[in-house]
Amino acid sequence: MPITYIAQKYVDYEALVNLLASKFVAGTYSIKESNDQYLITAERKLTEGEIVSVSTQNED
Numbered sequence: 020m021p022i023t024y025i026a027q028k029y030v031d032y033e034a035l036v037n038l039l040a041s042k043f044v045a046g047t048y049s050i051k052e053s054n055d056q057y058l059i060t061a062e063r064k065l066t067e068g069e070i071v072s073v074s075t076q077n078e079d
Contacts, residue, residue, distance in 0.1 A: 023065040025057045025073075034073040035059075042069070 039048050048061035
């Protein structure tokens, strides 16, 4: 399964969990932490738009 890597410091974890739950069937994805990154394993990589939607850099 494809893995998407995202730097932890730029991600709202709760928003990431909610995004994955809305896009994928429960049990078909996972989130792991390694070297200050989230490793998201799912049936496809997250799109750039999906990553931006959970980014803390969007907050003012």
